Amino acid sequence: MKPTVVLVGRPNVGKSTLFNRLTKTRDALVADLPGLTRDRHYGHGRVGSRPYLVVDTGGFEPVVDEGIMFEMARQTLQAIDEADAVVFIVDGRVGITPQDKIIANRLRQSDRPVCVAVNKVEGMNENVVTADFHELGLGEPVAISAAHGEGVRHLINDVLAHFPEAEEEPEDKHPKFAVVGRPNVGKSTLVNAILGEERVIAFDAPGTTRDSIYIGFERNGHNYTIIDTAGVRRRSKVDDAIEKFSVIKTMKAIEDANVAVLVLDATQDVSDQDARVAGFVLETGRALVVAINKWEVATEEQRDRIKREIARKLAFLDFAKFHYISALQGKGVGDLFASIDQAYAAAMIKIPTPKLTRVLQLALERQQPPLSGRIRPKLRYAHQGGSNPPVVVVHGNALENVPASYWRYLEHTFMKLFKLQGTPLRVQFKKSENPFEAKAEKERAKRVHPGRRKQANAAKG
Numbered sequence: 101m102k103p104t105v106v107l108v109g110r111p112n113v114g115k116s117t118l119f120n121r122l123t124k125t126r127d128a129l130v131a132d133l134p135g136l137t138r139d140r141h142y143g144h145g146r147v148g149s150r151p152y153l154v155v156d157t158g159g160f161e162p163v164v165d166e167g168i169m170f171e172m173a174r175q176t177l178q179a180i181d182e183a184d185a186v187v188f189i190v191d192g193r194v195g196i197t198p199q200d201k202i203i204a205n206r207l208r209q210s211d212r213p214v215c216v217a218v219n220k221v222e223g224m225n226e227n228v229v230t231a232d233f234h235e236l237g238l239g240e241p242v243a244i245s246a247a248h249g250e251g252v253r254h255l256i257n258d259v260l261a262h263f264p265e266a267e268e269e270p271e272d273k274h275p276k277f278a279v280v281g282r283p284n285v286g287k288s289t290l291v292n293a294i295l296g297e298e299r300v301i302a303f304d305a306p307g308t309t310r311d312s313i314y315i316g317f318e319r320n321g322h323n324y325t326i327i328d329t330a331g332v333r334r335r336s337k338v339d340d341a342i343e344k345f346s347v348i349k350t351m352k353a354i355e356d357a358n359v360a361v362l363v364l365d366a367t368q369d370v371s372d373q374d375a376r377v378a379g380f381v382l383e384t385g386r387a388l389v390v391a392i393n394k395w396e397v398a399t400e401e402q403r404d405r406i407k408r409e410i411a412r413k414l415a416f417l418d419f420a421k422f423h424y425i426s427a428l429q430g431k432g433v434g435d436l437f438a439s440i441d442q443a444y445a446a447a448m449i450k451i452p453t454p455k456l457t458r459v460l461q462l463a464l465e466r467q468q469p470p471l472s473g474r475i476r477p478k479l480r481y482a483h484q485g486g487s488n489p490p491v492v493v494v495h496g497n498a499l500e501n502v503p504a505s506y507w508r509y510l511e512h513t514f515m516k517l518f519k520l521q522g523t524p525l526r527v528q529f530k531k532s533e534n535p536f537e538a539k540a541e542k543e544r545a546k547r548v549h550p551g552r553r554k555q556a557n558a559a560k561g
Contacts, residue, residue, distance in 0.1 A: 104153045105145075105256070106179045108207070109189035110199045111159025114219040118189060119143060119156035122256065132384035134381055141313055147256050156181050161205055167217060180207070181214045185259050188238060189246075192221040193228040196236070204236040212396070215259050216241040274323040275444040277389075278312075280381070281363035282373055283330075285395040289365060290427035291315070291328045294436075312353040319437065327353045354380065358488055359387040359443045359522070361436065366398035370409035378417055385489035387443035387523035388420040396426040409450040419515060420522055443522025447488045451518060456482040456492060463513045466511050472501035490514075491526045499529035532552045 122145035126420035136232040141156040145264035156300045233241040311538040313328040355440040359383045421439040425432035477498040
């Protein structure tokens with residue numbers, strides 16, 4: 101097993117910067133603002149041949165007893181309980197603070213090994229800047245600069261020195277699904293209901309989740325990765341720099357996922373923004389499951405209205421399964437997995453070329469492509485060109501004359517006959533080379549006047 105290293109410290113000491121440095125990614129949001137990270141954020145790191153897990157946490161405020169900072173502190177304490185080792189990050193430019201001492205006392209109460217990392221020491225005398233932090237009583241402080249990478253390798257080598265080398269784990273291909281939607285529709289509550297624990301902060305205020313949180317888990321013997329994402333509002337209402345980054349991270353999470361679970365609020369109308377998020381999922385070609393949340397508190401009038409709204413505004417999602425759930429009470433949440441598994445299997449399906457060609461011929465027997473002037477496109481055979489989403493490449497002649505309506509007819513035919521529930525499918529056309537035209541071109545070249553052929557050869561030389 102890989103050792104788990106948890107990064108802990110008060111707000112704005114550079115935990116997310118160090119997380120990105122250790123994982124060699126930009127997965128954690130970084131800005132010069134305190135309290136940016138709120139949930140636990142997991143990533144994979146490696147030093148030499150030694151892999152490990154690293155966990156970014158929110159700013160630790162152990163003395164608060166309510167509000168969002170209390171929820172962040174509770175998330176940090178849960179991360180410490182899961183840790184094999186803790187890196188306590190302090191700010192070398194600010195020096196030791198009363199809050200650092202409180203955090204150090206709390207860490208001493210745990211039985212986890214702790215390493216103190218004195219950050220932001222670039223251009224400073226390391227011996228002088230680390231001297232004060234011996235007062236924390238947590239061993240020899242290590243001077244680092246997370247932003248510039250100075251001392252980071254020395255730090256992680258010290259942390260991992262007491263752990264045996266972990267064996268390389270084989271790659272596990274499993275469904276990765278992103279929970280997406282507008283702010284405050286219950287995405288984080290749904291994530292917690294799926295995991296069976298308060299894994300991410302669910303707070304009754306829009307915009308609580310800022311980053312995309314990747315969480316691996318097992319259910320009924322199968323592995324999954326769930327991604328909790330920030331709510332996506334209309335672009336005109338996104339005026340905060342942090343929220344703009346959050347929206348970008350959500351879009352990247354959708355592209356990174358195999359399946360998107362779109363969460364709607366049963367007590368509200370289906371908005372244009374709901375349709376835009378669904379449209380982006382469709383544009384990226386991701387499989388989709390729709391969860392209509394807060395069904396337990398919706399009135400009969402609201403239930404009837406949202407069903408009409410779905411039929412009117414989300415008719416283009418006819419390939420997806422719809423579920424009416426209560427994330428708060430856990431009702432209907434388990435049923436989502438059958439649809440997620442089905443959508444994932446459909447998105448990753450491998451279809452042999454003979455089967456695709458037979459279905460293409462069947463579609464042609466039922467309905468030929470319409471004439472374009474005096475020319476009718478000829479569709480000859482098909483093969484699979486990709487997965488997630490499935491791509492069917494159709495070869496033939498005069499394919500530029502195939503109208504959009506026939507394009508959609510082929511897509512629906514392939515989806516229906518191969519029972520591809522939950523995923524979009526794309527049909528691409530590729531013009532076939534005519535071997536007789538190539539042969540005729542060679543014959544014409546042979547009949548070129550010898551003098552001209554000599555001039556052509558001289559020009560090539």
